Amino acid sequence: MESKYKNTFSGDYFLGLRENSEYEKAKITILPVAYEGTCTYGKGTKNAPKAIINSSLQLESFDEEALFSLDNLGIHTLKSQNFSGKTKAKSVVEKTKEITKQILEDGKFPTIIGGEHSISIGSIQACAEKYSNLSVLQIDAHTDLDKAYKNEEYSHASMANKVLETTNTKFTQIGIRSITPELINIASNTNTKIFFAHNIINKKHKISEILETLNKNIYLTIDVDAFDPSIFPNTGTPEPNGLKWQYIINLIKEISKKRNIVGFDLVEHSSTNPKKPHYSDFSAAKLIHKVLCIIWKEKVKQQSS
Template sequence: MKTYTLAPPDNFGALPGGYSRYESSRAVIFPVPLERTTTYMAGTRNGPAAIIAASRNMELYDEELACETFLKCGIATLHPMDTQEGPLEKVFAELHTTELNLLNDGKFPVVLGGEHSLTAPLVSAAARKFPDLTVLQIDAHADLRDCYQDNRSSHASVMRRVVEICPAIQVGIRSLSVEEAAAIPKLPTKIYWARDIVHAPLNTWLPLVLADLSANVYLTVDLDGFDPAYVPATGTPEPGGLDWYQVTSLIREVAAMKNIVAMDVVELLPQPGDHASDFLAAKLIYKTLGYVLCRA
């Protein structure tokens, strides 16, 4: 795959060239500033740039894993994709092709959104490479409408499109429509409601999630899955969400027991003066790369 990567200090983590070249990196950051179907607060197109900017200020040593993750895996950063021109279907086709090429090159793709609608073509690509696939969604919203505002590709319909490709496990859900509630029993999805897990010990629900997942897992993280006390900078923040250690513990255990093949982090809506949300997103990505690619 012919690629053009960002050089330091403009890349993820401001990593030096020896650890951020495409050819030698196992992880590839793919910024996708997509914002086409947003229906409430606009600004998710600024999410990828904010995450990369925050990443330049992270400590690169992971105290939990006792290593500098980038030294073990290498992290390349692609130039942002042009998502604002042309039909949405064309954007999705390019997303699908790029993701599949990354997977075929043996890379671990990390897509930075942008709105959540981008997940469906990414999952479609992953399912071509890994037929035994389940999507693990961390989110406040079910996103299972068949159509929203006359658009079947809406961010509010993304998981409906996903479960047409493969099963999904949805964690942290606490907002949905009556249409979605009626459809859930008929769909290949299982929901772990936020109300049932946020105050429960991890060992009462995390093993159940692991048992529900197939061998290969695609991870999609909508940042509003976190409680807005941790991530206020999202388009539709919902009270009552997950905390940092619940999310990272879940990802750590999934990475240990399953094969996470790719991930996306979506729906950051950067706000002036709120650097914590941007930083959490960057740190979550780096932490996940450590769990997935730097296991002993």
């Protein structure tokens, strides 16, 4: 890893972990990408990485549900990539891809904290170059399948479309509850399987059905608007009747047992003021921590068997 990306200062480490936090020792990297350039409704995603990392300092490194701690794995938090709203989304995607590719080449697990959903294009592209036949598990209220949104092909609303166009991946989308006939048509003509929120809530789909749509290697992207707004009210486009916390955790547990998650991001959380924490900042930090514990508990178990 080029030294310009390493975190060499004392603050802003996810969970505040110091042990094994050197880049060379760490198995997990946190890449904060503070970008908000194509959002069209609620604002604040550019502030989210700092707010989430600040809130993570209040977390225990041990997760009570997974019965697992990240202490000994080592987590290195890279320097935050901060972009102005005037930066072209394509440039942000290219930089995110460049850094994620280096993380993967160094044998580490990329965890990206956004930022708007367009940043996921770059990290998924990097993973798709390393892992053939990659599946993307997109937990989201929206399909992000627009060819372009407001004339921007690298928009947060075009993330999945751009990834499908530029990689050999397929998408499984969970929690969708805002869509158009045109987007349904795009999904049916691409490698995209949609599980609508209302069908999940009404228990019309088992987790095993979702698993059947996924290849071995998985990139996990979580847009917090997939959750019910009672859990994550601070997001750009909140949609009512969202998924519950425990359902998503249970889904990730099962996928971690049966598949290989190779990268992960959390996006679209909004923070109006990182210096004044909101409970959803803490929830976002808690979610990242819990997901990493679930994923790495299974990885450690499989590596030792």
